[in-house]
Amino acid sequence: MSLPEVRLQIAAVTLAEELSFTRAAERLNITQPGLSKQIAELESRIGFAVFVRDQKRVELTEAGHVFVRGCKDALALLEKAVRTGRATQEEIQPLVTIGHSPYVDPVLVSALLGVHLPLYANLRLRVESMFAQDLVHSVLSAEVDMAIIEEPADSPLLTLVPLVTEPLYVLLSTDHSAAHLASVSFEDFGKVGWMMFPKRANPTLYEKVMEAGKRAGAVPVEVHHYVTPHEVIQLISENFGVAIMFKGIAQQLERNDLVARPLTAAGLQVNIRLVLRADQSSRLVNEFGRAFLKRVIPQGQQAEISGQLLLKL
Structure with a gap:
């Protein structure tokens, strides 16, 4: 045993x-x-x-x-031991641990890393990159203080703060027949392979993509899974198909021979959330969360969100 x-x-x-x-x-x-x-x-x-x-x-x-x-x-x-230890640590050497998925918009990660708190001049940040399910577990077990997660499931144990809702994007060769379009649908893919993030990265969103494709009557020749988004560049250049990606990453990979286009399909808007424990009581974490939200949420929307949180904006 x-x-x-x-x-x-x-x-x-x-x-x-x-x-x-x-x-x-x-x-x-x-x-x-x-x-x-x-x-x-x-x-x-x-x-x-x-x-x-x-x-x-x-x-x-x-x-x-x-x-x-x-x-x-x-x-x-x-939980009590973690809170007590963290409070002691914050007094000695303040630390905030942040999680995000490998596919989250780099702009959001940059905003997190750019937070400065005048009251914590010696603040250190530790950043962890994990898939969505692992991030949720890490927040619940207090291994990370907060995380940016795409499509997290609702839970009474978590506070989910809306950051942005956006479509998935498609990265395709400039030689593709749909490259000139402002946005693309599954029907525009043609008979090609699809490059997808692995199912274990975000099972809920993965299934939504596959179901939306079926409804549109689009069937991939085959499905290739990438772990690192940069893997798709060579596959696209060698005519393996098109890559379905998150917006920030797709736009980052655009170049002379590759274009990123929003994917128009019902039910495929991606909800990106800042996730914390519902009972998060650390003063440092709350201050950090407030500062981050003020950087990424427009002024007019901050009042709407503040009522949901222990961390008031």
Whole structure:
């Protein structure tokens, strides 16, 4: 038997509260198979069943009731320890940890890195790049203080601050028949391959893209997945197809032989959010969040957003 990781304890507590893999997976912003795998791993590590489950219901075992109560107590103590330690650290050497996906608009990352707080002259920033689901877990477990995430799932444990809503973009060769258009649709792609961010990077958005393509009757010859956006440059130049990307990255990759065009398709607007724990109480983190939002949100919209937050603008 080995002690389960915090992420597994959080999975057990969430499933115990929801008694539904569907609802628990949505709260955790992971897939149902992913949650099932975590619960199986947890039970394997601790050596007993926490849940009894079949196709219709999920219930806690007697041992599971005791275990989940212990997890809640342990997570509360861990959270208190993190807060106390962070408060002490802020007094000695202030640090804010920021997360973002590899595909987020570089302009937003630059705005974060450009924040200066007069009261924290020695402020240090640590930046972590992860996929969307990992970022959500890192915020929940206090591994990062805040993160910029595309299409995060709603959760009562999180504060989601709207930053920008924008279309996905398509990067294509200037030789492509749609290169002259101001915007492109799936029908404009033709019979070519699609280059996509990997599904694990953002499962929700990935499925939206594929479903929108099906509705439009567009079927890729094949799908290529890129991890680093720059990988698509050679693939496009060698006629492997078109790349579906986030706006900021696509525009950054434009050059003489490549153009970036917005993708017009119903339901494919990307909502980018600043994500914090709902109970975030660090004065430093709140000050930093306020300063960042003032840099990226137009003055007239700041009053609308301030009512949602612990960090008042």
